[in-house]
Amino acid sequence: MTASARSLVFDVPGWPGHLPGQHVDVRLTAEDGYSVQRSYSISSAPDGERFELTVQRVDGGEVSPYLCDVLPVGAEVELRGPVGGWFVWRATDQAPVTLVAGGSGIAPLMAMIRARAAEGSRVPFRLIYSVRTPDDVCYADELRRRAREDGGLDVHIVYTRRAPEGWPGVPGRLGLAELNTHAWPADFAPNVFVCGPTGFVETVSDVFVALGHDPRRVRTERFG
Amino acid sequence: MAFGAPLSSTDTMPIVSPGFTGRRQSPDVQLPPGQYLAEDFPVLTAGPTPRVSTDRWQFTINTEAGQRYDWSWQQLIELPAEKITTDIHCVTKWSKLGTRWKGVSLDVLLEDVETAADFALVQSYGGYTTNLPLEDLIDGQAWIAYRYDGEELTPEHGGPARLLVPHLYFWKSAKWVRGIQLLLEDEPGFWESAGYHDYGDPWREQRYQGD
Structure with missing residues (x-):
């Protein structure tokens, strides 16, 4: 941890x-x-x-x-x-999945990533994970390993305050450009799960709606 | 999904958590069981926040007989309004005391509505629904609220207008409210279909089905 x-x-x-x-x-x-x-x-x-x-x-x-x-x-x-019966991923659902975590909002999304692997699911997953600094990445080793070994899982980490040495780009908040680049496009009708502090979830889910995602496919869990 | 009794085998004797002391509320604060006091106003929603312009806003009551009553935004805010100061209790455990609202009592909106219904399914912009007995919406217990703490109700908190039914858990106080379907038979709403309680009385801690 x-x-x-x-x-x-x-x-x-x-x-x-x-x-x-x-x-x-x-x-x-x-x-x-x-x-x-x-x-x-x-x-x-x-x-x-x-x-x-x-x-x-x-x-x-x-x-x-x-x-x-x-x-x-x-x-x-x-x-x-x-x-809770709403913010859940079911392995029987074949739609691609975008996961967006802010800080400790990673927890329920990690359950989805681990369940996907345990079930041998081939549903393509993209995780976008926003943290303050490299020291704040939960499951850092496991995510690195899974990004290598779990076929069809992409992991993209966004640093808001301090990035690791040699990281391309500057630290900053997750915004429209990043979500547009690293999340599944609306045309693919993905299931989107967003979990994190209230302000983060508000911003990210608004961006997904602006990018043309069906609001009913954007599931959110807020804390704080 | 499994809901129901606590999983611990000691229903009558709580398990003492070693070394846990906790922070007592001051004794004159009365909260429903399992609730804690929140100083801020957390937001809890299942999805993105809908933005509803008051130009397009409409509130509709449909009866079980198919009769329809509706109000535009202008018509709503011209109705006699009340100022309400009340405690609110969210099923995710926070309570907030003395929140201040302004809105139109459902008694006013239902005054000329002819119905024999016992139940209401409240509907929101964005597709959210919640159910409750009609008797919980009348007699000064429920409002269509459009101001909070002296200001316009923001979209995050359900603006332009939300239902306010403070004697039940706050998920019953549907944000972005757009109407009420009156029904002879109860019909579960969004969270109620996902395992939450049909009634949701915080003082009886009716969080989940079976409580």
Whole structure:
């Protein structure tokens, strides 16, 4: 992971399985009974009774610092799910797929990329992943490997603050030109999944509509 | 898809999270179970934000008998409006207290509508739908809101106008509202078809089907 994100793997007896893109509700309870709930996207492919959540630490947050820094390995956690039937990719759908992630919005999209490989799907995938700096790329090694080995998966990373040494181009926000170049064109009627902070998702989904995509094929998940 | 009871086997005894203390809200803040206080106003939508010009905007009520009532933007804003200050509760766990709105009560819009319907399917520009009992739209419980916090309602938050039904989870308060189909039988809307609760009372924590 990165310095500020942690992947948590849960074994859940009786887990019914999930569709890539779904989330779970996590409930934490303090000793005096005080409890809070938050939703986290599943980042793993369906895999029996096991799944993974990727949690980005939000400094000053009530739940994410606990999940990232305190929750001990082996602890039990109350979970509910899988939840959500809209922001999901089904391997039976043959349309090409564009994935656009802002920061930790990569988590549910990673579940789709991993499920595609696990199912041996040949549906062409393009991932456009916006991060601040090279240190903020989640699953960096895995994405590099998959871009090489998973036939039909393209990975394009956009750096908004600082790019790696020798990177062609300058750091900057994801815009129309980049989406027009690296996403599937509207003519191909792709399924588009956009996940990230609210402002990012608003901007990116507006661009897709402006580029002629059917708004009903642009599925979004916002946080923050 | 699987929804339903918590997966933990300890339905009655919550699992204590080792080392978790959390941040208590001040005791005079009353929130529905499982909700936390948001200071900002998060946006939650399934897809891109539709931009609807008020020139083309129309609000329509269709009855179960096929009768149609409609209002243009100009007609809507000339109707008597109310200022509403209310708490709102999103199913994704945030609540926001004391939000300020202005809009037209559904009591005004339904006043001359003849219907025997028990249910309503609310429809939005962009194709979104949500269902609720008609009795939850009347008696001062629901509005077509077009101003938020003293300003025009922005497209991100459902402008030019959205439904406001604050006593239910906020997905029932359909953004970009364009009409209501009155029905004799309940018909699930967009999120309700995807596993969310048909009614959605935050105080009974009716998040998902089966709650």
